Amino acid sequence: MEFAIISTLNGVTYGLLLFMVSAGLTLIFGMMGVLNFAHASFYMLGAYVAYAISPIIGFWAALVIAPLFVGLVGMGVERYLLPRVHKHGHAHELLLTFGLALIIEELIKLFFGDFPVNYQMPAELRFSAFTIFGTDYPFYRLFIGGVAVVMFTTLWLLLTRTRTGIVVRAAERLPHMAEALGHNIPLVFMFVFGTGAALAGLAGAVAGAFYPTNPNMGIELGVIVFVVVVVGGLGSLKGSLLASLLIGLFSSFAVGLDWSLASLLSLVGLGD
Amino acid sequence: MMSFRSVLLLATLLALLLAVPPLLDLAWQNALVNVLIASLFALAFNLLVGQAGLLSFGHAAYFGVGAFAALHLMIAIEDGLAFPTPLVPLAGAVVGLVVGLVAGFFATKRSGVYFALVTLAIAELIHALAPRLEGLFGGESGIGSMRMPFAGIVFGSTIEVYYLTLGWVLFCGLGLYLYTLTPFGRLTLALRDNEQRVRFLGYDAHSSKVIVFAISGMVSGVAGSLLAISNETANYSLFATDVSAQVVLQTFVGGSTVFFGPVIGAAIFALFSFLVSDLTRSWVFYQGLIFVLVMLYAPTGIGGAIQHHIRHRRQLDWPALAAPYAAMLFGGLLVAAGIVFATEMVAVMFGEDYARTREAAGGALIPFELFGATWSPTGPSTYLIPLVLLGAGIAILVKVRRRIDAVWAARGEQGSKTQTLATTGGIQ
Secondary structure (H helix, E strand, C coil), X not given: CHHHHHHHHHXXXXXXXXXXXXXXXXXXXXXXXXXXXXXXHHHHHHHHHHHHHHHHHCHHHHHHHHHHHHHHHHHHHHHXXXXXXXXXXXXXXXXXXXXXXXXXXXXXXXXXXXCCECCCCCHHHCCEEEEECCEEEEHHHHHHHHHHHHHHXXXXXXXXXXXXHHHHHHHHHCHHHHHHCCXXXXXXXXXXXXXXXXXXXXXXXXXXXXXXXXXXXXXXXXHHHHHHHHHHCCCCHHHHHHHHHHHHHHHHHHHHCCCCHHHHHHCCCCCC | CCCHHHHHHHHXXXXXXXXXXXXXXXXXXXXXXXXXXXXXXXXXXXXXXXHCCCCCCCCHHHHHHHHHHHHHHHHHHHCCCCCCHHHCHHHHHHHHHHHHHHHHHHHCCCCCHHHHHHHHHHHXXXXXXXXXXXXXXXXXXXXXXXXXXXXXXXXXXXXXXXXXXXXXXXXXXXXXXXXXXXXXXHHHHHHHHCXXXXXXXXXXXXXXXXXXXXXXXXXXXXXXXXXXXXXXXXXXXXXXXXXXXXXXXXXXXXXXXXXXXXXXXXXXXXXXXXXXXXXXXXXXXXXXXXXXXXXXXXXXXXXXXXXXXXXXXXXXXXXXXXXXXXXXXXXXXXXXXXXXXXXXXXXXXXXXXXXXXXXXXXXXXXXXXXXXXXXXXXXXXXXXXHHHHHHHHHHHXXXXXXXXXXXXXXXXXXXXXXXXXXXXHHHC
16 A cells, blocks of 8 residues: 555656656647657756756756746757758658757766766755655655646646637647738747747756756656657647656556566466 | 769779778778778668658667677587678578568558657667566677687688678678669659559558568668677667667768768768767767758758769859868868867866866866867957857858859759858868
């Protein structure tokens, strides 16, 4: 029972973190058809930028500035780099973001070294939320989950309840029609790309203080995030929420369970 | 068919490949072996990407299984199996073919982004499984074997390995080239250009794609087994994403639209990593930068740009182009110098050695050594030099580009490939 409850809590918070990253990826794919290979690098960039500036301006300010910075980088990529290769097709856009992912990873290694950096949460967040089965449950895990929930609610309200949201959804469904109605679609695309990147940066800034911050974090998370968006259906926000929670729970239970196919066979008397 | 001139060019290249290596020292022979292997791998990869239009991000899987298959065969030969050592790459070919068939069957059910993701997932799966399968892949430390003598050839020296590799690479490269001339090779191109039409013509598109995928896997397996023969060892890191990434970079920098384009990319990257990797830790960064610049300014790669110039060689006003091209090369070199200076400066100033010396000096910003000179972190010249180099280089490139565009436009076509030389200049 203890294992089940703790694993569920861990799985849900991890799933919500995955969702913070995959939301931007799936939003961008749904809108522009670009699978952004550099998206997980934006997550890593967020963590490192927050690590670099938090001693100067403090943890909370870093949590705001780092996503903004990453968002600006994302906008720059969408504005100045992607249009140049757009006419050569989606494969070239994929390759360009692939190259960018490589550059971001190497730049981070150049500035911060090959080893994990010591990015820690502030002392005022370092307490246990509650005690369960004699173990303290860290508040910060709940904080990660809470940030994701707030972010998702804001995004959802923005997309469904505001005028901007309607334009964005129109741009996703029928870009040419929306443009004919007088909306600045390239601007919308740029902001969606920037928002997606900023969300990944926020996830990195928040999660980097809890999970290890190292130059491999991008590629490690990237593979899982690709699984999430494919399982959830590329381009579907709700699907990726569901898939994130599923994968989060699956990975947190898989860590604790030592089952194999052989032990399944032993149930019917065929085990060793 | 090939013209007389290109046959002559290839014959010269072949003669050089045969005659020069014995005169070189051991390190260079080894580097050439790596160039040959990278070239073959890139050619195999480009069969899938350039000709069938299927962008794979997990080709390390087939390269890796080929290497391990060859090593297992070599271990068996060591234990007394009567099998000629020069034919060991056949093991890589067979295993690469089989794994390619299985993986290709699933991967080619989708195309585009989904195909890329499936191939990436398959490679990651093997990469995650490999350290656990001790018997097959030897766990974390990998497996090793020795090259056994055959028919009086000892395979002890690098030059013997070089000629063995050269033979296999030429054989497979020629095979891949002849493949493009067959009706099935033409069908491969059709799969890239219009799959629906292929299906309407009565071909089974999925089976055809599986076959192309398997052939690509087979030749990748040969390349992998050549690496295994050269290194006599392999571990699971052969399946890592870096290996898949390398071949993508090499192929597209070289040019995926030209048959021999990937060879250019593979040769440049393999040679430069041999020459430069001792000097700098930022080599992968430069590779990524070159790749992105080529994607942005010369999407057809170096090979494509060369082909474009050769195709229009008679219409172009070469004397008018010579000066702008020279200026462009100069500008490219300036930009490259600026980037290299800035990167190496960052590498030093944020490096661990510098942090330690600073700590010893009580945290002061002490001067550091770079390119044989001493630079002060607070001095203006340290930052002005890279900025001036970059600014001047970019200004020259922008100015010269207009003139080159005008020359190209004078023969009635847009000079879309003009920036190419700048990016190739950037490599140096």
